[in-house]
Amino acid sequence: MGTEDNNDRDNIIGFATLPEQVHRKSVKRGFDFTLMVVGESGLGKSTLVNSLFLTDIYKDRVLPTAQESVEKTVDIQKKTIEIEEKGVKLRLTVVDTPGFGDAVNCDENWKTVERYVDEQFNRYFQDESGLNRKNIQDHRIHCVLYFIPPYGHGLRQLDVEFMRRLHRKVNIVPVIAKADTLTKTEIAKLKSSLLNDIDEHKIKIYQFPDCDSDEDDDFKQQDADLKSSIPFAVIGSNCIIDIAGRKVRGRQYPWGIVEVENSEHCDFGKLRTMLISTHMQDLKDVTQDIHYENFRAQCISQMQQVALKERGKLKRDSAVNIDQIGGTDTLLQQKDEEIRKMQEMLSQMQEKLKESGKDPLVNLSMEPGKTNRDSVINVQ
């Protein structure tokens, strides 16, 4: 036994510590995650974000008046907080879209969001080609929580338009807001019609990756539960209620208490598990490997097209230049010929002057090569 241990020790190279090294490095660097919340005002977005990350991220929020809401266009507001748990730091950025779905005409609300998403991709693309590539700050949106009102019967035109325009650029996770206003049966019915609409409009919401076959049964069950709960029916609350010594986050009504984290009451717990504990890294990976790669490929192909156009233009320009050079040569030949004739005339004149006994006043001879070319250049 002792000899076997010694043999094992002798055969160790040391790379088994690689996961620890990666772990230590990542923990030191900290993690970034950017979440965007989209949905009309009053659907409980801020309350849900506070409940998810146990902070009051919207302390200083100023709500618009009714008149302002009617006229308002979509705004983009960004807040970053650093949270720490067991020595692991998370830089969480929440991007809010106040004004979305609030105005009378919301037809183009998706455009502001799309522009913002593209800007972040573009910023990353520029940073990647810059000098400080190693310290890029990632501002790309890793997940969009899309809030669907609980009082409808399915997706509205606004929801369809938003999702169809953005599903290839961001991970969309749809949620049914304020689910405490619905009974269990109503929630099941709404979920089913939302899924039908999503399917019918060929919308690709965030797809959970397949569970590895070597995962334990509990994990597989949890994964199956998560997948079957989409779209998550959520409840948010900023209040902690004491129920017989048990402190819970919930909403107290005259007829009872709704517990936010109770899976019998809503899917908040599942959403939090998915978003924070199990799929945060996958959301980031999909953003990097699929959405950003699509954007990057498009950028590169556009750049190639521009380069091709430029090359074509350059070719045309140089062809014109070559023509001009051809023209210049002809011009030079003509000038040479003219000068040769003039020289002939001059020598004849000199001969005549000599014959008449008068000295030529000037020596009018010319060096054909040099003078010709200089004069031609002056002519030009």
Ligand code: GDP
């Ligand atoms: P936001 O404008 O979308 O950010 O909505 P807020 O988070 O400010 O919530 C608007 C109102 O809805 C507030 O009075 C909240 O207390 C209430 N609210 C938030 N979440 C829920 C919920 O899950 N259920 C119910 N019934 N009300 C909620």
